[in-house]
Amino acid sequence: MDESLVAWKMLFNLDFYDMLYITARSSGTFSNGPEQKGRPCVYLVPSFLTPGMQDFFESKEWKDSNAIDIMLYQAVNQSLDNTIASLGKKRFQEEFETFKQAQQLAQEYCQGKVFGYCSPGGTVVPEKERTCVLWGEGCDYDCLTNFRKEGGLNELLKSRQVKE
Secondary structure, rough: HHHHHHHHHHOOOHHHHHHOOOHHHHOOOEEOOOOOOOEEEOOOOOOOOOHHHHHOOOOOOHHHHOOHHHHHHHHHHHHHHHHHHHHHHHHHHHHHHHHHHHHHHHHEHHHHOOOOOOOOOEEEEOHHOOOEOOEOOOOOOHHHHHHHHHHOHHHHHHHHHOOO
């Protein structure tokens, strides 16, 4: 996903702030699914692969049953690779490295400032305390807006210009 965001940034002459995001829900955290009064928070089990699962995903049966999805995935990846080549691999890599640093700075800035529907401990967060725009989406909007207003990337972007 991050490579696609950087390609998008370069293609449409956007700035790094436009590409930043904070992960609100992921494995190892809590979520309560689509908004519904009284729905409890449930733990999202981190993903894992057992040896049996790995064998199945490498099997002809699985590959045959997912052939169209696999072809679509390969076509999209090839298209992204072609786009990166046309943008210049060296230039893209430099942009990508800067994006990763910018993303880290945003994550650090927003630590403890983004509140979805469930707390880290698994309790429902009262609606007035949530920072989400819709359901569990856009929870980082206010934090990232403040990050931009406060010039959270100023030093990173300044050091980048010195190198160029």
